Each structure stands twice: as structure tokens, then as C-alpha cells.
Amino acid sequence: MVKIGSLGLWAVAAVGVWHVTQTAKQHRQRVAIDTQIIVQELVQSQEEFPECREMWSVHESLPEDERRLMLHCNRWVNLWALEFRVGVMSQNSLRVHLKDFMRRSAGLLYWERVSQHRDDDARDKVDREFNRIANQAYADSAGPLNSI
Numbered sequence: 001m002v003k004i005g006s007l008g009l010w011a012v013a014a015v016g017v018w019h020v021t022q023t024a025k026q027h028r029q030r031v032a033i034d035t036q037i038i039v040q041e042l043v044q045s046q047e048e049f050p051e052c053r054e055m056w057s058v059h060e061s062l063p064e065d066e067r068r069l070m071l072h073c074n075r076w077v078n079l080w081a082l083e084f085r086v087g088v089m090s091q092n093s094l095r096v097h098l099k100d101f102m103r104r105s106a107g108l109l110y111w112e113r114v115s116q117h118r119d120d121d122a123r124d125k126v127d128r129e130f131n132r133i134a135n136q137a138y139a140d141s142a143g144p145l146n147s148i
Contacts, residue, residue: 036082043071043078073110076101081130091133098137111138 047068062070080097083089089097101107111134122128 033082033086036078039078040075043075047071069106070110070113073101073106074114077110077114077134081127084130085126091129094130094133095137098134099140102137102141108138108142111135112142 080089080094084091084094102111115131115135115138118127118131118134122131
């Protein structure tokens with residue numbers, strides 16, 4: 001009888017640990033989503049207010065039409081990175097999206113310009129994996145990085 005009671009306690013403890021782990025994961029996902037909302041608002045302000053351009057040096061020297069296109073590409077890549085991070089986009093689906101993105105000259109140009117920055121800024125293994133997949137899609141479409 002004691003064994004069943006102790007097994008029951010272990011089961012309750014295991015469920016409790018699982019619940020805490022899931023809650024922490026959901027919180028991290030929510031923080032990632034909220035952070036990306038702020039990032040997208042900042043990108044929007046760069047599109048609307050030319051005086052904000054110098055805050056993001058990756059595209060500051062580009063002609064206006066090219067700059068808008070690069071900011072648009074940035075929005076797509078950030079969306080896919082977020083979807084990948086929170087688990088609503090699989091690696092395979094990410095590969096498909098990035099392969100299609102890299103078929104376009106704007107996608108290739110965007111990744112050529114930002115890939116090193118994104119590699120330098122990668123926060124964790126999820127960012128590094130995203131960048132690895134994007135770099136592979138770029139290489140498959142254009143050859144080695146910086147070859148355009």
C-alpha cells in the first residue's frame with residue numbers, strides 16, 4: 001500500500017514539473033511574440049519617418065525604393081524566424097519558404113546584406129539553426145555567401 005502511495009506522489013510531482021516546464025515555455029514564446037511586435041513597430045517607424053533611418057545602419061545608405069524593399073524582406077524573415085522559434089513552422093516548412101524567398105533577387109540581396117549581422121546577433125541555438133537553414137537556402141540559390 002505504501003508503494004502505491006509513493007508512486008502516486010511521484011506521479012503528481014512529475015505532472016507538476018511538466019506543468020511548470022510547459023508554463024515557462026509558453027511564457028518564453030509569448031515574450032518572443034511581444035518582442036517581435038515591438039521590432040515590427042520599429043521597422044514601420046523607419047518606413048514612415050526618414051529621420052529614423054540612421055538607427056538601423058544595415059540599410060541606411062540605400063536608395064529609398066531599395067530600402068523599402070529590404071525592410072519588407074526583413075519583415076518576412078523576422079516572421080519566419082518567430083514562427084520557427086515558437087514551433088508553428090517546422091524545419092522543412094522553413095526550408096520551403098526560404099528557398100522560395102531566395103529565388104528572388106530581393107531575397108538574395110537582403111540575405112547577402114544581413115546574414116553576417118544575423119549570425120553575429122544570434123541569441124541561441126534556435127537563431128543559429130534558423131541562420132544555418134537560411135544560409136543553406138542562399139547557397140543553394142546563389143552559391144557561397146557574398147558571391148553576388
